[in-house]
Amino acid sequence: MLISVPGTGMMAERYGDPESQVWALHGWGRSRRDWEPVLFDRDAVSFDLPGFGATSAPDTPWTTLDYAQALLAGLPDGQTRVLAGHSFGGRIAIQMAALAPQKVRALVLTGVPLLRRSGGGKPKVGYRMARWLHAHQLLGDARMEAYRQRYGSADYRAAVGVMRTIMVSAVNEDYADQLRMIAEAGIPVVMVWGADDTEVPVAIAQAARGILGEAAELTVVDGATHQLDDHLAEPLRAALRSVSA
Template sequence: MLSGLDAVSIHLPGHGPAPAPDEVWGSEQYAELVAEAIAAFAPVVIVAHSFGGRVAVRLAAARPELVRGLVLTGVPLVRLTAAAAPPLGYRLARWANRRGLLSDARMDALRDQRGSSDYRAAQGVMRGVLVRLVNETYDDELAALAASTLPMSFVWGEHDTAAPTDAGRVAAERAGAPFRVVPGERHLLEGDLQLAVREELLAMIATTEEPV
């Protein structure tokens, strides 16, 4: 997607070859790290997907001087319905685990049964990171972006279930950004969704490029 562009792809701690943080981080800590990484090249256009989009929104709201434009795809920023309470059996298991009556191994197995595919694939501290980010809210950040003049674009797969398209549309409305739906695509950045994100990125670069 970045072929031919003067761009870099950042592996956030705990993703790809980058080691996980030593403790459970939220998007704020990730945003601070990215701010350090891009400060010498800022302002830059950021394109971010899913987990990285949470970080990008936090960064753009907290350090707007570093960001020239923002293209987001498949980012869970808004929850349209309240999360369902865990079943009674699971709540009892957590109670027993906290009191040493249920082993950590058994509790981890129960978490695996309820967790997302990302959670099941995660290990160690990254499980805590995912839980923390899932419970974050971004209302203040979306309001800050809406009040800014930062160019933004939201691009979503029509059938995204990891970051539901309806919720993505609401997030875009709250941020005051255009929202583009790519028919037939889902959450992963591939196929027509990848092409659409590249189109939005190229348009963003062209419209925000500083005159020579």
């Protein structure tokens, strides 16, 4: 059932009981429907985050912290939720748990860029030069956009307006401090990762687990990649059962 979640300004799919115990957050460029194979028989809400699916984009560029605050506004004091986050949605879930640990019962994460990858490299020389020329008004907007389309990722090329700014902000974030806060708060964290995830390799999850310590579990799923596919559905369902018991 598609609903409007009070206090958040967001649309979401509701599964089961209205007093949903799980809030699920999708990845960049995705929608609430990604979580259906995981949540179909649970009491849960799967959000369309602002700028995706049935929820309109923000008027101004948001950070992941802004997304987190908007979601927390819909969760009254005294209530807690298990947060399930994939990729971009996991970034937001991490921010929510660090900001309001008293409202987060547990985290279930998959394919989340929890830490910035070292050795990622700089943009190609041609693109860096184009940006310099554009910044100094020596290259027009149309030509600059052509360079963005040529050198940017698929997600970057698809994003327009405020959503492109949001994406650029998000991919430059690192959550080591938030992970430490979550560990200190004792929030259980279960990570379910695709063994063949090349966008956010298992090494990222392993490094995050080193920060989280005993509060974290990591399951690596053979045959799974980055997206929420059939390989990940049952392991994620098992993870939710383990933190909802």
